[in-house]
Amino acid sequence: MVNKADFVVVANRLSVDSDGEGGWKRSPGGLVTALEPVMRKAEGAWVGWPGKPDLELEPFEFEGTDLIPVTLSAEDVELYYEGFSNDTIWPLYHDVIAAPRYRRPWWEAYVRVNQRFADAAAEAAATDGTVWVQDYQLQLVPAMLREARPDLTIGYFHHIPFPAYGLYSQLPWRRQVLEGLLGADVIGFQRVADAGNFARAVRRLFKYDTKASGITVPLPDGGSRKALAKAFPISIDAESYIELAQRDDIKARAREIREGLGNPATVLLGVDRLDYTKGIQHRLKAFGELLQEDRLANADATLVQVASPSRERVETYAQLRDDIELTVGRINGDFDTVGHTAIRYLHQSFPKEEMVALYLAADVMLVTALRDGMNLVAKEYVAARTDNRGVLVLSEFAGAHDELRAAVHVNPHDIEGLKDAVMQAVEMPPAEQRRRMRSLRKRVIEHDVEAWSKDFLDALSKVRGKDVTE
DSSP states (O other), rough: OOOEEEEEEEEESSEEEOOOSEEEEOOEEEEHHHHHHHHHHTEEEEEEEEESTTTOOOOOOEEEEEEEEOOHHHHHIIIIIIIIIIIIIHHHTTTSSSOOOOOOHHHHHHHHHHHHHOOOOOOOEEEEEEEEEEEEETTHHHHHHHHOTTTTTEEEOOSOOOHHHHHTTTTTTTTHHHHHHTTTTTTESSHHHHHHHHHHHHHHHHOOOOOOOEEEEEEESSOOOEEEEEEEEOOOOOOOOOOOHHHHHHHHHHHHHHHHTOOEEEEEEEEEOGGGEEEEEEEHHHHHHHHHSSSGGGGGEEEEEEEEEOOOOSSHHHHHHHHHHHHHHHHHHHHOTBOOOOOOEOOSSOHHHHHHHHHHHHSSEEEEOSBBBBOOOHHHHHOOOOOSSSEEETTTBBGGTTTTEEEETOTTTOHHHHHHHHHHHHTTOOHHHHHHHHHHHHHHHHHHHHHHHHHHHHHHHHHHSTTTOO
């Protein structure tokens, strides 16, 4: 049995993955990287699902962190995760780019599973401890925790957008979700606009007093407490990308990638999870039209599109894959030659080292999300460009837009504007590339993932008047 922890993280997934040999390896995600130093210092615990349905595990220790697995049945995964989380909340919170579906059995499973996570966290946390809940799969956990353990300091961070009230109000369980989130002392968002949307929804539905200093939440005894809703833009472990980008073997791999593409004059790169929010189809359309209009010479430009597999059991995603692959096939059919491919499409995931090599090989990075909480790929590309070369084309609908002001900004719905932005990037003089990239890199390096976690936990400390990382 693990000891009670002063600091507990609750996330949909544990901080480890199976190593394929019956053991565990640390997950590569930025959240795990950000919180590892805090977890070690606080001898913390991490509550999460181990990633396989019906897998029942006892709590165990891994590299100084107590891991507390939450078991999900195959039905839980289908209803709570694939259903409510990813077929209701995800599309609703991403501007209804795809139509959300509202199913009562999905909601009932969401409540049931959130309670299971809350119970596990309540059991793991020491008296007067701190619990930090992560993301949209667990929006009810803060209030459930507060009811069970009013002694706790509770934080919640929302990694995806929070929609404007006109969209949010569609949700049949809109009040319950807000009540769940308001259980936290600090509710963090990626953008100022997201925090504003949340506060407006609270004001509209509950008439609570919402100010920059906090939302006044009434208590059953007639008193009140403050809940702070604020933007804390997440970032990356910039130093790890810088170190990889400076390795000779990765530089050599970047040259090898360009040679494998036939050494085109311009390599454009898109790196996305295969998701309808990422604007992959808009990007392909713009690229195809630039070739058609001969603004980009076919033999001189290649678009490399990495689309990592995602939620393949959800019908919308299966259809999206078919549509994208059909588009890629048509463009390549029209423009490929025996010695040159217009689009190199890769429906697979790659290790971090290969991604850095791709970043170094690319002259232009295309981030054309239709809606994105942050988009860490934009920051990864910037961090990797230690040569101060390359151009980032960045959607104004990605959270990173607020910080990376020296990028070439674009509205991906405007195909003509997107085409112009691509050509601006392709034709940008080296001196301007260096000026823009230096500015971008300064922001990413100074505001890395460690600074993000520190900012959030400092805010949590001030709310409850104690150091949550001691």
